[in-house]
Amino acid sequence: MKCRPKFYLIPVCSLFALITLAASGTAQTSLGASQSDPNVSASVIKAHMAFLADDSLEGREAGTRGEVIAAQYIATQFETLGLLQAGAKQSFFQTVPLRSARLDTSDFEFTVKSPFGDKSFKNGDEIVVFANLQKETISNEAGVIFAGHGIVAPELGIDDYKGLDAKGKIVAVLGGPPSFLPAAEAAHFGSTAQQRLTAAKHGAIGVIVIWTPILENSFPFDRLRSQFSSASLTWVGPDGKANIAAPEIQVRAFVRGNAAQALFQGAEQTAAQVIVAGEAGPVQGFALRTSLKLSLLTEHNDGQHSRNVAALLKGSDPVLADEIIVLTAHYDHVGICAPKEEDKICNGALDNALGVALMLDVARMLSAQQQTPARSILFLAVGAEEKGLLGSDYFAAFPTVPIKSIIANINLDGGLPYYEFSDVIAFGAEQSQMGDRLASAVAKIGLSVAPDPFPELGIFTRSDQYSFVKRGIPALFLYNGFHDQNGDNLGQELWNTAFAKHYHRPSDDLSLPINYQVTAKYADVFRLVTLEVANARLRPLWYGNSVFKKQFAPEAPLANRD
Known part of the structure; x- marks a missing residue:
């Protein structure tokens, strides 16, 4: 300005x-x-x-x-x-202690291994991996499975993990709110945070989000990849522990193009095919013939803070x-x-x-x-x-x-x-x-x-x-x-x-x-x-069919629509 x-x-x-x-x-x-x-x-x-x-x-x-x-x-x-x-x-102030995490870009590996040959990718090209807020050193190699949109919602008749063994694996999922679900359900179940929580419940150690057209429309991948070297932040509680949703998920990555295709080498469907199928409805998951080796170093700093400002009438x-x-x-x-x-x-x-x-x-x-x-x-x-x-x-x-x-x-x-x-x-x-x-x-x-x-x-x-x-x-x-x-x-x-x-x-x-x-x-x-x-x-109430009431306030009183 x-x-x-x-x-x-x-x-x-x-x-x-x-x-x-x-x-x-x-x-x-x-x-x-x-x-x-x-x-x-x-x-x-x-x-x-x-x-x-x-x-x-x-x-x-x-x-x-x-x-x-x-x-x-x-x-x-x-x-x-x-x-x-x-x-x-x-x-008037509430201090918000923060942990910042920044990647050491000099020591990074993202290699997709398969019987058809290994392929390595540079961070910020067709993959994006942010700094890890939990551990300063990550070195993992694990098999990869594909789990559709990563949704388990019996009330919607969806179980993308059915028949899959995710324990100790890295799960690849289609990113973004699924277009075939109602908007609220799509927003909740299609969020990366929820996908990681669901993966963690099934014993996974990593989640790879496959970039889709709906994600591209809301947040271009080029903008995402321009940010990987920036510091990631979370808040630190009074007990000194950093707030991390699904801390079991150590591998967190976003992929598109050649990197997505590499994960699906030799699989029954290509990455492009599952992306197209995922726009129409749930996609049955399957095991992949690839594994991923990820190594990264992160520097943590717990010395920062933000503040909330609160006043009461x-x-x-x-x-x-x-x-x-x-x-x-x-x-x-x-x-x-x-x-x-x-x-x-x-x-x-x-x-x-x-x-x-x-x-x-x-x-x-x-x-x-x-x-x-x-x-x-x-x-x-x-x-x-x-x-x-x-x-x-x-x-x-x-x-x-x-x-x-x-x-x-x-x-x-x-x-x-x-x-x-x-x-x-x-x-x-x-x-x-x-x-x-x-x-x-x-x-x-x-x-x-x-x-x-x-x-x-x-x-x-x-x-x-x-x-x-x-x-x-x-x-x-x-x-x-x-x-x-x-x-x-x-x-x-x-x-x-x-x-x-x-x-x-x-x-x-x-x-x-x-x-x-x-x-x-x-x-x-x-x-x-x-x-x-x-x-x-009277205070406002959730409607009974709200996905957010079902997920976050199941015991709360509900309102009936007129």
């Missing part, structure tokens, strides 16, 4: 100016369920984004000075609004105030992402300075009400989302409030604030009564709820709300809708452009044509759905 004043040159003055803007909103004595001042919101949101997306924060990467400054800024805003400290040790109802709705937005981004370019900083204006600014504005509006909402609201700005939802997952594992008191989560992560939208998108809306609460809330301002425009991408599992979903808590991932006031779909093309040209790139900055009046409308949607959930007589 260029040609903008640097806030670090005048930190006290700039901070005072922003606080003054926020305070101008609190001069209102009351904000009812259908009242807000879009002009005030637009100004406040613009100011927050200007600070958070400034070059001086250097992209707010987890564990860096920029992230520390952003966290301190958010905490200062919470304090200005008179919110209660809800972090650890009577503060206490509810007004003497009974319901003990129940908490958590509003989340991640404040980290990807830092100095293009070190060889003139504009080297990924400022993350939309991803996710926007989400944090909206959350801060909702905090301003709700705290300005003469009577606070019936239930308590926890405003949670999470760190290290870009490293794998680490901040939110750490909070969900070690919450600073009783986990049983959390009844819902509403998450913001980006948006397209360019046009007057006539509908809203809420990923996960069909899974619980949270969708009904949203529909009721936005109807008050003449909006409707649109269905998930990308069910095949499994977006509901890919942002911070999923950390709460995995603990059985109903959640929404809120996004502005794609249709304008004339009913035209403007958002689809803008979404495609955003991900092709701006996502995790230096161009995601304040030079984008952001309409701050639209951001104010977005904040009002966030406010209204929060009030709808907070003031409802």
